[in-house]
Amino acid sequence: MSRLVVVSNRVAVPGEQRAGGLAVGLQAALEERGGVWFGWSGKSVRDESGALHEQRDGDIQFVTMDLNKRDVDGYYNGFANRTLWPLLHFRLDLVDYDRGTRETYHRVNALFADKLAPLLREDDIVWIHDYHLIPLGALLRERGIGCRIGFFLHVPMPSADLLQAMPDHLRLLSSLYAYDLVGFQTQRDTDRFQTYLRLFGGGRVLPDGRLQAPDGRHFRAATFPIGIDTARIAAQAKAAANKSAVKDLRASLRDRQLAIGVDRLDYSKGLPERFQGFERYLDRHPDQHGSLTYLQIAPVSRGDVTEYRQLRTQLEQIAGHINGGHAAPDWTPLRYVNQNFSHATLTGFYRAAAVGLVTPLRDGMNLVAKEYVASQDPDNPGVLVLSLLAGAADELKQALLVNPHDLDGVADAIATASTMSLKRRQERWHAMMEHLHRFDINHWRRSFLGTLESA
Ligand code: F6P
Numbered sequence: 001m002s003r004l005v006v007v008s009n010r011v012a013v014p015g016e017q018r019a020g021g022l023a024v025g026l027q028a029a030l031e032e033r034g035g036v037w038f039g040w041s042g043k044s045v046r047d048e049s050g051a052l053h054e055q056r057d058g059d060i061q062f063v064t065m066d067l068n069k070r071d072v073d074g075y076y077n078g079f080a081n082r083t084l085w086p087l088l089h090f091r092l093d094l095v096d097y098d099r100g101t102r103e104t105y106h107r108v109n110a111l112f113a114d115k116l117a118p119l120l121r122e123d124d125i126v127w128i129h130d131y132h133l134i135p136l137g138a139l140l141r142e143r144g145i146g147c148r149i150g151f152f153l154h155v156p157m158p159s160a161d162l163l164q165a166m167p168d169h170l171r172l173l174s175s176l177y178a179y180d181l182v183g184f185q186t187q188r189d190t191d192r193f194q195t196y197l198r199l200f201g202g203g204r205v206l207p208d209g210r211l212q213a214p215d216g217r218h219f220r221a222a223t224f225p226i227g228i229d230t231a232r233i234a235a236q237a238k239a240a241a242n243k244s245a246v247k248d249l250r251a252s253l254r255d256r257q258l259a260i261g262v263d264r265l266d267y268s269k270g271l272p273e274r275f276q277g278f279e280r281y282l283d284r285h286p287d288q289h290g291s292l293t294y295l296q297i298a299p300v301s302r303g304d305v306t307e308y309r310q311l312r313t314q315l316e317q318i319a320g321h322i323n324g325g326h327a328a329p330d331w332t333p334l335r336y337v338n339q340n341f342s343h344a345t346l347t348g349f350y351r352a353a354a355v356g357l358v359t360p361l362r363d364g365m366n367l368v369a370k371e372y373v374a375s376q377d378p379d380n381p382g383v384l385v386l387s388l389l390a391g392a393a394d395e396l397k398q399a400l401l402v403n404p405h406d407l408d409g410v411a412d413a414i415a416t417a418s419t420m421s422l423k424r425r426q427e428r429w430h431a432m433m434e435h436l437h438r439f440d441i442n443h444w445r446r447s448f449l450g451t452l453e454s455a
Pocket residue numbers: 010130154155301302364
């Protein structure tokens with residue numbers, strides 16, 4: 001079996017627990033094959049970018065690279081999070097078209113390639129992740145790397161017309177042609193990429209489904225919906241009932257039901273709309289007044305980026321407005337918390353919640369939706385209210401699917417979820433859980449790597 005080299009912007013180095021499902025899945029793949037996990041150290045240093053740090057854990061070597069403040073600003077805060085993130089989430093209104101950050105992004109990707117290339121062996125299999133590192137495969141090819149290289153995009157691939165609006169779009173997107181396999185979350189993402197390739201990218205889709213770049217090179221694009229570590233999360237959520245934070249939350253509710261949302265504080269997550277949908281629920285369903293408390297956990301994310309800071313202020317205002325208008329002396333309808341919790345505690349919170357609210361305006365997949373389902377008590381499962389515009393909606397068809405822009409629809413779905421009979425809740429939950437067991441994180445990485453190896 002070839003050695004695996006994983007490359008991602010963030011690296012889950014040992015000791016620094018980022019216990020997300022992706023980290024667990026990639027770690028398992030690396031343990032199976034032995035290999036290297038390469039990426040940014042997460043540090044913004046004073047000196048020149050490029051210093052490497054190495055750590056070993058069994059057969060896995062972790063190599064991270066420091067970037068200086070100027071490069072973090074241009075590459076991560078700038079082009080990745082102020083240009084690509086909004087563009088890939090269909091938010092042309094928020095895209096910053098700055099040439100300077102675009103050049104820094106390409107320069108930092110070239111630095112990744114310079115540092116990574118000497119570590120690679122001819123029979124390695126390289127798997128590059130996400131929008132931070134789109135050009136890396138092509139830059140490795142320029143440095144003579146001939147081994148199999150795959151890329152997976154965790155976020156949506158927007159329509160060709162939106163991509164066309166980005167200056168110099170072909171330079172970035174045609175760099176995807178250097179991969180052997182490009183993976184997307186949903187079939188629609190794959191379709192939209194193929195449309196771009198045909199309309200603006202100078203390539204074509206061959207009758208056997210392979211793609212052809214303008215220079216004649218063949219490669220593949222395919223769909224690999226990311227899963228979660230379903231069995232582990234179910235066990236973790238059950239055990240978390242004994243955690244004091246979970247007990248305290250349950251006790252604080254008294255006899256009220258809990259609705260929960262957990263999202264990074266990001267405009268793609270539709271939090272203002274969700275708050276307003278909850279307010280609409282309070283207005284439209286006065287009979288349910290006081291019976292349900294909504295807890296929104298929203299850890300601050302990318303706080304150096306202006307749009308994220310503005311969102312924080314906006315949410316504080318809306319939350320104050322809702323509670324001002326609806327709270328009673330002994331009841332706060334909306335609890336809005338920026339604090340972060342351990343992954344295990346969150347699964348305990350999910351299990352305590354009769355309603356899970358996952359209503360992004362656009363999302364590649366959304367793993368919170370899957371984790372909420374996997375955390376439920378089989379004897380008394382809660383109901384997931386899920387945005388049609390999240391990748392997860394393609395799989396979790398037994399959720400209550402809503403359009404996050406339709407506030408009345410969100411309001412009514414909350415009311416329906418909180419009053420659904422046990423029988424209907426169990427039927428829906430079983431169907432979703434069966435899917436999540438079958439298509440878990442291990443299935444995802446095995447199918448991607450299997451396809452890449454046979455490419
Ligand atoms: O795909 C989006 C993503 O990169 C996720 O993989 C990750 O959970 C999240 O964004 C974290 O963002 P950041 O690394 O910018 O904190």
